[in-house]
Each structure stands twice: as C-alpha cells, then as structure tokens.
Amino acid sequence: MEDGQELLELNDISTSFKIDGQYYDAISHINLTVKRDGILAIVGESGCGKSTLATTIMGLHDTDTTRISGQALFDGQDLLKLDDKSMNDIRGAKIGMIFQDPLSALNPLKRIADQISEGLDYHTTMTSDEKHARVMELLSQVGIVNPERTARQFPHELSGGMRQRVIIAIAIACKPDIIIADEPTTALDVTIQAQILDVLRGIQAENHAGIILITHDLGVVAETADEVAVMYAGEVVERGTTEQVFNNPQHPYTRSLLRSVPQGNQDVTHDDLYVIEGSVPSIERMPQTGDRFAPRIPWIPAEAHEENPSMHEVAPGHQVRCTCYQQFYFKSLEETNK
Amino acid sequence: MSLVEIKDLKVHYPIRSGFLNRVTDKVKAVDGINLNIEAGETYGLVGESGSGKSTTGKSVVGLEKITSGSIKYKGVDITNVSARRNVNYNQSVQMIFQDSLSSLNPRKRVLDIIAEPLRNFQHLSTEEEKIRVLQLLEIVGLSPESLYKYPHQFSGGQRQRIGIARAVATNPELIIADEPVSALDLSVQAQVLNFMKKIQREFGISYLFISHDLGVVRHMCQNIAIMNKGRLVEVGTREDIYDNPLHIYTKRLLAAIPEVDVSKRQERQQQRKQIEKMYNEQADQYYDEEGLAYPLVQVSPTHFVALPKEQIIDQLK
Numbered sequence: 001m002e003d004g005q006e007l008l009e010l011n012d013i014s015t016s017f018k019i020d021g022q023y024y025d026a027i028s029h030i031n032l033t034v035k036r037d038g039i040l041a042i043v044g045e046s047g048c049g050k051s052t053l054a055t056t057i058m059g060l061h062d063t064d065t066t067r068i069s070g071q072a073l074f075d076g077q078d079l080l081k082l083d084d085k086s087m088n089d090i091r092g093a094k095i096g097m098i099f100q101d102p103l104s105a106l107n108p109l110k111r112i113a114d115q116i117s118e119g120l121d122y123h124t125t126m127t128s129d130e131k132h133a134r135v136m137e138l139l140s141q142v143g144i145v146n147p148e149r150t151a152r153q154f155p156h157e158l159s160g161g162m163r164q165r166v167i168i169a170i171a172i173a174c175k176p177d178i179i180i181a182d183e184p185t186t187a188l189d190v191t192i193q194a195q196i197l198d199v200l201r202g203i204q205a206e207n208h209a210g211i212i213l214i215t216h217d218l219g220v221v222a223e224t225a226d227e228v229a230v231m232y233a234g235e236v237v238e239r240g241t242t243e244q245v246f247n248n249p250q251h252p253y254t255r256s257l258l259r260s261v262p263q264g265n266q267d268v269t270h271d272d273l274y275v276i277e278g279s280v281p282s283i284e285r286m287p288q289t290g291d292r293f294a295p296r297i298p299w300i301p302a303e304a305h306e307e308n309p310s311m312h313e314v315a316p317g318h319q320v321r322c323t324c325y326q327q328f329y330f331k332s333l334e335e336t337n338k
Numbered sequence: 339m340s341l342v343e344i345k346d347l348k349v350h351y352p353i354r355s356g357f358l359n360r361v362t363d364k365v366k367a368v369d370g371i372n373l374n375i376e377a378g379e380t381y382g383l384v385g386e387s388g389s390g391k392s393t394t395g396k397s398v399v400g401l402e403k404i405t406s407g408s409i410k411y412k413g414v415d416i417t418n419v420s421a422r423r424n425v426n427y428n429q430s431v432q433m434i435f436q437d438s439l440s441s442l443n444p445r446k447r448v449l450d451i452i453a454e455p456l457r458n459f460q461h462l463s464t465e466e467e468k469i470r471v472l473q474l475l476e477i478v479g480l481s482p483e484s485l486y487k488y489p490h491q492f493s494g495g496q497r498q499r500i501g502i503a504r505a506v507a508t509n510p511e512l513i514i515a516d517e518p519v520s521a522l523d524l525s526v527q528a529q530v531l532n533f534m535k536k537i538q539r540e541f542g543i544s545y546l547f548i549s550h551d552l553g554v555v556r557h558m559c560q561n562i563a564i565m566n567k568g569r570l571v572e573v574g575t576r577e578d579i580y581d582n583p584l585h586i587y588t589k590r591l592l593a594a595i596p597e598v599d600v601s602k603r604q605e606r607q608q609q610r611k612q613i614e615k616m617y618n619e620q621a622d623q624y625y626d627e628e629g630l631a632y633p634l635v636q637v638s639p640t641h642f643v644a645l646p647k648e649q650i651i652d653q654l655k
C-alpha cells in the first residue's frame with residue numbers, strides 16, 4: 001500500500017433524474033480521483049449535486065428513474081457497470097458510508113453491537129467471539145469510553161455525538177479502502193464536531209483509507225481536507241489542494257463563497273455580508289450550454305465566458321472551469337447596495 | 339431602563355414517576371439567568387443543544403410557563419398576562435423560527451400567512467391589508483407575485499424571509515430570532531443576515547439572537563451571553579468574549595469553531611488539543627457540586643464570568 005495511490009477514479013460521470021417523463025442532469029461530467037491516505041472534500045451548497053455524486057458511486061439509485069453515464073474505476077472494475085450482487089460485496093466491505101443524520105441511519109430496535117456486526121455477518125466468516133472482539137475494538141477506535149456498555153445499548157440511549165461515532169464504527173467495520181462521509185457533522189454541536197473530525201482523521205491514519213468528505217461548511221474543509229472540489233449546479237467548478245483553493249481561489253463562485261463567510265471584524269449594525277446575486281436555478285431550468293454561474297455575475301461581459309466551459313489548469317493540480325475567472329472582479333459595495 | 343430585563347428566570351420541568359405519578363425530580367432547563375436587552379441592539383445568546391437557550395427565548399415571548407423570576411418589558415412585568423396586554427406586548431414582541439418550512443402553514447397563501455398578525459392586532463380593510471403585505475414583501479425583497487403562492491413554492495432563504503416579513507408585520511420593537519439562519523446555505527445566510535440588519539437600521543428593532551454559531555453571532559451582536567446547562571457562564575461585549583474568554587466552556591467553544599484560514603490549521607489543532615486537555619483536567623473547578631455553573635462575578639465594567647471569586651483573581655493575574 002503506497003501513499004497517494006489512486007483508489008477511485010471518476011471519469012465523466014453524469015447522473016440524471018426523470019421528472020415528468022424527461023431526464024434532467026443532477027450532476028454533469030464529474031472527473032475526480034480519490035487517493036489512498038487522502039481526504040477529498042466535496043463542497044457546495046444544497047442542491048449542487050454533492051450527495052447525488054455519493055449515492056451514484058455507491059449505486060443507490062433506482063435505475064428505472066435515473067440515468068447514469070461515465071465510469072467509476074475502483075480496483076480495476078467499473079462500479080457503475082456492476083450487477084447488484086457484486087455491488088453488495090463492495091458496499092460496506094470496500095466502500096463504507098457515513099450518513100448525515102445518525103438517528104435515522106440507525107435501526108431503533110436493534111442493539112448497537114448487532115448493528116455494527118451486521119456488516120461483519122455479511123462480508124466475513126468470523127465466529128461470534130471474533131465479531132464481539134471486533135465490535136469492542138471498533139467502538140474504542142471511534143473514542144467510545146465504555147464499549148461493553150455502549151454495545152448493549154439502543155440508539156435512543158445515546159447522545160448525538162455518540163450515535164455518529166457508532167455510524168463511523170459501522171462504516172469502518174470491514175476496513176474499507178474508501179469512506180464516503182456525507183455531511184458527517186452537520187447535525188452536531190461544534191465541540192462534538194471537532195471530536196468527530198478528529199476521529200475521522202485518526203481512522204484515516206490507522207486504516208490508510210481514502211476519504212470523500214461531503215460538506216457545505218468551508219471551515220470544516222479548511223481544517224480537514226487535503227484536496228477540495230467545489231461544486232456548483234451539478235458541476236465541479238474548481239479543484240485543487242486545500243491550500244491552492246483557499247489561499248488562491250480562482251473561480252468566481254469560490255471567491256464569492258469565501259467572501260460571504262462572516263469574518264467578525266465587521267461593525268455589528270452597519271457592515272453587510274457579501275451576497276451572491278440571484279439563486280441557483282432548479283434542476284429543470286438548468287441551462288445546458290454555457291457557464292452555469294454566469295447569470296449570477298451579470299456584470300461580467302458575456303465574451304468572458306466560454307461557450308462550452310472546460311477545466312483550465314492554473315497551477316499543477318489546480319483547475320478552474322470556464323475562462324471567466326481571468327476577467328472576474330467584485331462589484332464595489334456601493335454598486336451592490338443599489 | 340433597558341427594553342427587556344430578565345431577572346433570575348427559572349424554567350423547571352417536573353419529572354413524574356412511581357405509583358402515584360408524583361413529582362420526583364425536575365429538569366432545570368433554565369436555572370436563574372439575568373440579562374438586559376437595550377433598545378435597538380442585537381443581543382446574542384449562545385449555547386449548545388440542550389443549554390436552555392431556546393427555552394429562554396420562548397419564555398420571553400410567553401410561550402413557556404416560567405417557574406420563577408421576572409421578565410420586564412419597558413419596566414412592566416409581562417409574566418402577568420393582564421399586564422402584558424396593557425403594554426401591547428403580544429404585538430410588539432415577535433419571533434423568527436429556525437425551520438421556515440414547519441413554521442409556515444403549508445395550506446395558507448403567503449398573503450394569509452403575513453396578514454395573520456395584522457388581522458389579530460390591526461383592523462384593516464382587505465385592500466389596506468393587501469397594500470401592507472405588499473409593502474412587507476418589498477422590505478424582504480420578494481416579488482408581488484408571491485402573494486398568492488404557497489410556502490412550498492419558495493426556496494429555504496425565501497421562506498425564511500417570509501417568516502421575517504410576518505415577524506415585522508406589526509412593527510415590533512423586539513424580535514426573538516431562534517437560530518434564524520442555521521438551516522440555510524452560506525450565501526442565503528448572508529442574504530438573511532443582511533436583511534435583519536437592514537430592518538434593524540430602518541425600524542430600530544432589537545433582537546434576541548439565539549444561535550450556536552459563534553461566527554454568525556460575532557457578525558451580528560455587540561453583547562453576548564454564553565449559556566451552559568441552564569445557566570449563564572460568561573456575559574460580555576463581543577470583544578470580551580472573543581478576545582478575552584475566561585470561562586473554560588467559552589474557551590472550548592471558541593476553539594472548536596473551524597476556521598477558513600488554511601495556514602492556521604496546525605496551530606488551531608494544537609490549540610484545540612491543549613484546551614481539550616485543560617477542560618478534561620480542570621472542568622470541575624469551573625462548576626459547582628451539582629455540575630452547574632457558579633453565579634456570575636463582574637471582572638470588568640462589561641464582562642461577567644461564572645467562577646468562584648478566588649479563582650477569578652488567580653485568572654486575572
């Protein structure tokens with residue numbers, strides 16, 4: 001197992017949903033790689049397609065109403081072409097998933113120990129003693145102080161932070177190569193969030209997994225991720241290392257987003273936050289050609305945008321969609337307030 | 339005189355059990371808090387889930403039966419219902435809720451939602467009412483076509499603005515905003531916060547801003563109270579709390595906020611570990627035998643912290 005080895009390669013993935021008999025793209029032409037020992041953050045606002053990307057990789061879509069194209073190469077095979085049975089062998093064993101809401105992801109009628117060993121029952125041939133030992137090991141790995149006691153409890157007896165630790169324990173039970181964490185800390189208090197992120201980092205160091213961290217919280221990304229992909233309206237608009245994207249953001253969307261974070265040095269009654277004009281178009285109204293972010297920066301001339309935006313390399317590993325970044329500037333505050 | 343003076347507010351919930359269903363214990367959701375909100379200011383009330391911050395907000399609006407203490411609005415104790423009527427309290431104090439979808443009736447049109455408080459307090463003709471609602475929609479930046487739409491036809495940010503329009507309909511002097519932006523995306527959050535500041539500047543509204551997000555609170559509030567397990571652990575100006583936190587709980591909360599600055603990553607992680615270690619070692623010194631915070635002690639004209647006296651002297655050395 002070498003560091004930085006490519007675990008999962010996403011090539012030109014598009015997923016479209018059927019709405020009233022017609023298909024609309026939720027994500028279009030996604031190209032990303034997940035490396036061993038790396039945390040790739042996918043950041044974007046609600047509706048940008050970041051969770052759809054996760055569920056596409058995991059094969060959780062109903063094929064009757066969803067059309068998926070592209071490739072997800074993992075271990076020499078294309079995950080998107082696998083049948084249900086082979087996918088079941090990968091889900092939970094090779095790729096683990098952590099969900100946002102720990103209460104609805106856990107079965108309220110089963111004890112914690114049984115829920116963690118469910119994956120072990122399916123994917124391994126461990127004896128019940130071995131399974132018990134593994135459950136204890138997992139619970140202490142995610143920082144639960146009294147594993148014996150917690151193992152016998154039911155989800156409602158645990159706090160939100162404890163439940164999320166249990167979810168992580170379930171996701172890593174079979175030592176997956178890839179962990180997909182979809183908003184793992186959104187429902188938690190900040191102090192608990194800090195602890196859960198520590199647990200994730202610790203697990204990555206121990207298991208040498210690759211983590212896909214899906215979040216809308218720029219602070220979480222800045223403090224946890226190695227690489228970042230910023231998504232807007234179903235497309236990746238900028239990708240690079242965390243340093244590149246945060247210290248030297250290029251795409252107008254990334255720059256605007258970073259600018260709308262409350263900084264704390266503003267005056268409490270007079271200073272306003274930066275607001276991105278307009279709103280994200282709904283999936284049915286998404287323009288199919290041109291730069292999807294263009295309507296939200298109307299003061300940038302139309303010539304600045306490409307007709308068919310492609311990714312441009314601005315530094316090794318740092319890519320930006322569309323040429324408009326070269327001519328982008330922020331409107332002055334007076335103009336914004338008009 | 340402050341606009342609102344909360345004195346020794348307690349809200350205890352009884353726990354009943356046993357054969358006779360007698361009260362055997364109580365949950366101290368709010369346990370003796372004092373705070374003053376001045377006219378025209380945004381007062382921040384910060385705490386984690388279960389700290390009692392929302393219960394405090396609800397008691398101020400009158401949605402919660404208080405166990406003891408007093409809440410004075412312009413000098414009148416409004417825990418007494420008839421006194422509340424005399425100062426038009428129900429009209430001058432409004433609330434903005436966290437979840438805009440569940441706080442708007444899905445079967446009512448925007449017109450009826452926003453006009454509801456007007457119908458309760460002001461007797462307008464249908465025509466006048468419509469004009470007023472249109473005015474309110476303009477204030478929050480929604481188009482006139484919105485009048486006949488239903489809540490589900492709007493995005494989260496727009497719905498939250500409908501909630502704000504409803505709250506400002508009766509020209510209130512105080513708005514309790516309970517986590518008004520925590521369900522919103524960053525760019526929408528910026529819009530809503532700007533609106534809140536704008537209507538404050540125009541109408542001189544005071545806010546009790548309840549939130550767990552210290553970044554947002556720092557942007558909005560000049561005075562802040564930190565709440566933990568039903569009591570206040572630290573009260574002060576924005577500068578007191580962010581630049582000179584004295585209580586371990588405040589320090590821990592501040593250290594836990596993830597920052598957007600990538601270059602400070604290592605430094606922040608170190609600091610967080612250090613404070614977490616300090617918290618594990620010394621937490622009991624900061625709380626009494628029951629595990630609750632001590633009464634507040636003044637350390638500067640604006641800064642109060644919940645610590646026994648001797649310890650404060652040590653800390654300030």
